[in-house]
Amino acid sequence: MFAAENGLKGDSRLEAISAAIRVIPHFPKPGIMFQDITTLMLNHKVFKDTVDIFVDRYKDMGISVVAGIEARGFMFGPSIALAIGAKFVPLRKPGKLPGKVISQAYELEYGKDCIEMHIDAVQAGDRAVVIDDLVATGGTLTAAIKLLGLVIK
Template sequence: MAVNSAPQDDPRLARIKESIHSIPDFPKAGILFRDVTTLLLDHKAFKDTIDIFVERYKHMKIDAVVGIEARGFIFGPPIALGIGAKFVPQRKPKKLPGPVVAEEYTLEYGTDRIEMHEGAVQPGERCLVVDDLIATGGTLAAGIRLVERVGAEVVECACLIELSELKGREKLMGKPLFVLVDFEGE
């Protein structure tokens, strides 16, 4: 398990992990897809997931929870509500109206970009960056750079799942990462 992980003696973690289904050969042959939408069907596992994150962050004086499209939008808002912070979406290009700041990042097959409203995060604010899963780390690293470029501080990143064998944590520029479950070797 990763260094910054939920305590493994927490009885809620078994139910959370069991509620995440693994889909072989999706979206293409050779990929084992971890489907977090099945966790949403189990209201107890979903509540436990949010509760663990809220318990961790409620005393860290987080100003903004920044959720990366699309599944960061599932977990980010209830965490933000639970800790009394605002929620800021980071979206794919041309999805946000008005002026945006953007960060481009490299994928195995090309490049992509995420955007955030100008002024949504203010200089000096303490931010938590949330996504459902970290694999190679490119998207989460871009989210961190975007927050830091506007002068805010990334306190930590939070993901439900880490695929640690892909070493995405190494791309996070030393930022702490908190995860609930790791499917390494499974």
């Protein structure tokens, strides 16, 4: 769906990206088909193509914040932020950020968790894009949007 809606249908980069992602059945628990993107990053061309697709999509949208969800959002987020001239904001698990933070709890496929962000990382009026590796239940993404929305209005 994303490929067709964003002019990427037939883009050979997408086939290479898809082929580079290793699927691990029953991880971290039975019934989960884990999409391991670490194998994608072993091929520098495929890794670069992945970042380039994001950059092409967001470079002219006035994005001022690229928020990366721990931990896989840290793998792509900084490169995308640098390329589009935005700041990178890490969204981390509890207790990992020093200083004052704001938090948002959420549900996972297999439990509950929470993400935190420095309270001064984003400002009212910032325009953000959130980077993570996949959307399963949407809980992490929803929490990130809520967390950013507490400051960006």
